[in-house]
Amino acid sequence: MTAAPKTQRLLLVILAIAALAGAALLALWGLQGRAAYFVTPSEIAAGRVEPGVPLRLGGMVSAGSIAPVGDGNSFRFRLEDETATTTVRYRGILPDLFVEGSGAVAEGRLLANGEFAADRILAKHDENYMPPELAERAERATAETVAAP
Amino acid sequence: MHRFANPARFLRIARPATGWTLWPGLVLSLAGFIGGLFFVPADYLQGDSFRILYLHAPAAWLGMAGWSGLAIAGIATLVWRHPLAALAGRAVAPVGALFAAICLASGSIWGRPTWGTWWEWDGRLTSMLVLFFLYLAYIALADAERARGPDSEGRIAAIFGLVGAVNLPIIHYSVIWWNTLHQGRSISIVEGRSSIDPSMLWPLGLTFVGLTLLFVAITLMRMRADIARIKLAMRLQRRAEAAR
Numbered sequence: 001m002t003a004a005p006k007t008q009r010l011l012l013v014i015l016a017i018a019a020l021a022g023a024a025l026l027a028l029w030g031l032q033g034r035a036a037y038f039v040t041p042s043e044i045a046a047g048r049v050e051p052g053v054p055l056r057l058g059g060m061v062s063a064g065s066i067a068p069v070g071d072g073n074s075f076r077f078r079l080e081d082e083t084a085t086t087t088v089r090y091r092g093i094l095p096d097l098f099v100e101g102s103g104a105v106a107e108g109r110l111l112a113n114g115e116f117a118a119d120r121i122l123a124k125h126d127e128n129y130m131p132p133e134l135a136e137r138a139e140r141a142t143a144e145t146v147a148a149p
Numbered sequence: 150m151h152r153f154a155n156p157a158r159f160l161r162i163a164r165p166a167t168g169w170t171l172w173p174g175l176v177l178s179l180a181g182f183i184g185g186l187f188f189v190p191a192d193y194l195q196g197d198s199f200r201i202l203y204l205h206a207p208a209a210w211l212g213m214a215g216w217s218g219l220a221i222a223g224i225a226t227l228v229w230r231h232p233l234a235a236l237a238g239r240a241v242a243p244v245g246a247l248f249a250a251i252c253l254a255s256g257s258i259w260g261r262p263t264w265g266t267w268w269e270w271d272g273r274l275t276s277m278l279v280l281f282f283l284y285l286a287y288i289a290l291a292d293a294e295r296a297r298g299p300d301s302e303g304r305i306a307a308i309f310g311l312v313g314a315v316n317l318p319i320i321h322y323s324v325i326w327w328n329t330l331h332q333g334r335s336i337s338i339v340e341g342r343s344s345i346d347p348s349m350l351w352p353l354g355l356t357f358v359g360l361t362l363l364f365v366a367i368t369l370m371r372m373r374a375d376i377a378r379i380k381l382a383m384r385l386q387r388r389a390e391a392a393r
Contacts, residue, residue: 006228006229009227009228010228013224013227013228013311016311017311020311020312020315021315024315024319028319028326035272035326035327036272036327036328037269037270037271037272037327037328037329037330038328038330039328040328058328058330095264095265096262097194097195097262097263097264097265098265099194102194105330121265122264122265122266122269122330123263123264123265124264124330124332125194125195125263125264125332126332126333127332127333127334127335127344128335128344128345129192129195129199129202129335129344129345129346129349130192130193130345130346130349131190131191131192131193131346131348131349132190132191132192132193133190134193134346134348135193135194136193
């Protein structure tokens with residue numbers, strides 16, 4: 001007994017799609033870490049980053065950490081994630097959306113002393129969109145809850 | 150499935166459907182853009198530049214939906230030898246490519262003031278650019294296959310459409326799998342969650358539905374034009390044979 005040609009072709013296409021999905025999954029598995037756009041401060045803290053190699057570092061700009069140094073064109077700030085913090089040095093113009101408490105990506109290299117020397121700074125935007133009044137209200141609410149106890 | 154295989158029957162539905170999608174599509178898109186540009190508050194951080202979202206997000210969806218359509222048409226071509234499926238694939242491809250290009254261009258224009266760069270090779274941006282190139286390849290391949298003669302019935306393009314569909318989940322999950330410069334998604338329909346404030350959300354719904362209807366209308370028009378072209382060629386051939 002043989003199946004109708006239509007059914008055969010359907011089976012063949014399903015098999016082909018399964019094989020294709022499997023191949024794609026394996027390829028992505030192989031890519032895993034290498035397709036990342038940036039490394040995080042905790043990956044630096046874990047010693048997984050070699051000094052001197054060009055790379056990007058991404059994280060949140062620590063509150064109160066942006067400080068101008070020396071000639072006024074240079075800055076020092078800290079990028080943090082949940083577990084670690086890296087100090088970044090940068091000389092140049094900071095993007096408008098580069099603010100404390102929001103995400104940023106630094107392009108440069110890790111120095112031997114554990115600091116990160118950046119040649120370029122990109123601001124990262126999160127997925128939240130709200131009007132200014134609402135953002136103010138949210139900020140005031142968090143400030144009050146922090147001040148309350 | 151073969152109910153629509155007959156071009157006459159397809160045209161009987163496609164003709165009124167073109168008008169029913171074109172005009173509401175135009176009105177809804179226009180209303181959405183006007184709402185997004187003039188009636189919605191500016192973002193607390195990005196200011197007015199965020200308004201490009203009302204074009205960018207639907208364009209991204211349609212770029213990806215277009216390829217899903219190609220892949221489905223590919224399956225219909227390969228399995229059921231559906232005569233209109235190959236035609237549908239050829240009709241969708243340039244429209245999908247257009248929206249993918251709009252998505253890339255609008256994202257780039259937004260990226261300059263927001264991120265500080267026109268282009269970065271992160272996972273989301275790169276996979277979307279790959280989708281655009283896949284569209285160009287599909288258009289070239291389908292054209293070449295058609296020029297070669299009617300005996301292959303668009304099977305090669307259909308296989309390419311299926312293979313290219315691998316890119317769709319990569320685009321969608323790129324912001325989850327890898328660290329990317331592009332932010333994660335703001336809206337999840339499955340979870341019913343949105344990190345876009347409701348006061349800024351309604352024009353997005355309008356442009357999503359409006360541009361999708363426009364996409365359908367353009368595709369239907371292209372299919373009808375293609376059917377007319379085939380009919381004309383057949384009629385001319387018949388007349389030439391009769392005159393001989």
